[in-house]
Amino acid sequence: MKKLKKVVFGFFLLLFISLLSVVLARPSFGDTFRIGENVFIPPDEVIEGDLICLGHSIRIDGLVEGDVIAIGMDIQNNGTINGNLWVAGQRLQINGFVLKEILFIGQSLILGPDSLVKGRVKAAGYSFELKPGASIQNDARFFGYQALLSGNIGGSFKGAVRAIILDGAITGNVRVKVGATPRKSYRRIHHVKNARMPYVEPGLFVGESAQIGGMLFYESHKAARIDPKANLEGRIIQDGKIFGETFGPLIVGFGMTNLNRFLTYFIFGILLFWLFGYWMRRLAETIRHHTLASFLFGVGAIFLIVFLLCAVPALTVLLSILSIMMSLTGVLLILVGIGLLLEIVLIIGFLLYIAIIPQVVVSFLIGRKVLKKINPDWNVGRLLPFTLGLIVYVFLTSIPIVNYILTVLITILGLGALLKLRTANPYVQL
DSSP states (O other): OHHHHHHHHHHHHHHHHHHHHHHHHSOOTTOEEEEEEEEEEOTTOEEOSOEEEEEEEEEEOSEESSOEEEEEEEEEEOSEESSOEEEEEEEEEEOSEESSOEEEEEEEEEEOTTOEEOSOEEEEEEEEEEOTTOEESSOEEEEEEEEEEOSEESSOEEEEESEEEEOSEESSOEEEEEOOOOOHHHHHHHHHHTTTSOOOOSEEEEOTTOEESSOEEEEOSSOOEEOTTOEEOSOEEETTEETTSOHHHHHHHHHHHHHHHHHHHHHHHHHHHHHSHHHHHHHHHHHHHSHHHHHHHHHHHHHHHHHHHHHHHHHHHHHHHHHHHTTOHHHHHHHHHHHHHHHHHHHHHHHHHHHHHHHHHHHHHHHHHHHHHHOTTOOOTTHHHHHHHHHHHHHHHTSHHHHHHHHHHHHHHHHHHHHHTTTSOTTOOO
16 A cells, blocks of 8 residues: 555656646746755745746745746745746745645645635645645645644645644535554654654544534544534534434435436446447456456556556656757657646546446446346346346445445456457357
8 A cells, every 4th residue: 555655646746747847848938947956036026927946945935927836845935926836845835825726745735824825725745734824715635644724724625644633714515534543653753753843643633713614524433523612514424424413314315325326327338338339248248258367457457557657757757858958849848748648548548447337347247147047048138237237236335345345346357358358259249
């Protein structure tokens, strides 16, 4: 799991550098580049276009009319940025204004008491601190170790952390996944090494100053600690369980959720069988007659996809650097464009495939197996076995543990069948 997290973080970092390459590739009219050990924009300086900074220490006290892209160890914004702020670094502290969104990948993100962000905040790292008086007028997203939210969020908050304190005002819903308590040695090491970061106890704590205008959804192995003085206008839901209500609404909600899932798969399944009936049957035949081979091919497909997700941006960055060294600006733009296009196509294609097609194919196989057990001579067609199998699939995947096992297994089989399709016998009939 830790290795997977490193791979994902590396992928997003490479993608961030690829985006930087796009900026570097475009004409630099109006853009300002600052590279050095210490980069400083004084209070009386106004930068008309975009600002691109690379350095150990970066401090912006002036006005930037465009976007800011910064890569460094310690980044501070005490001035005003009228565009977006995209940062990859160890520490980012906002004491001024950002009129659009913030995208941060690093260790520590701090929004000071007088800071204002009008756009969304999306961050991944170790620590996120929103101090009292700080304001985010839109949604906030954070994925990392700990979060201390004492300021104001004008939209919703969503995240996945090990430790979080909610002690400010959040207008919308809160959706957070809280992990298990780490080992004390791990916690102590990070607390000493990162002395400028606050220490947050593992788990979810809602303080007396908290004001949540929407609902609080959280997943955790233990109940949240909620101060009686906290103002929570919506319901509190832990792992799908609604506190303070009878089982009636919970059962209705459970049924509606599974009904929505059934209708979604059913509609897409009918369209797939109608438009690509031959290939859907070929996938089903491959899984049925080459189950073990499909599973092994699927495991290999996952490693191949992870490799491609990392290799494409890495190769794009490498070729971009070579093009810059050879002063081939036109070639650089084409290479970066092709690299990003391939990355987007790969991600979207992969997500669309695993979200629908394996589930539809396996549901068809399940339904056909059940009907053939009842009467082997039936000519069952496509619609009836698919509908019956989909009912069984939705029911089984509504069970939490079974859901995870089936999802992983079906995804692997679906990917493997796609790779095995060329070598499978096209004349095998179900």
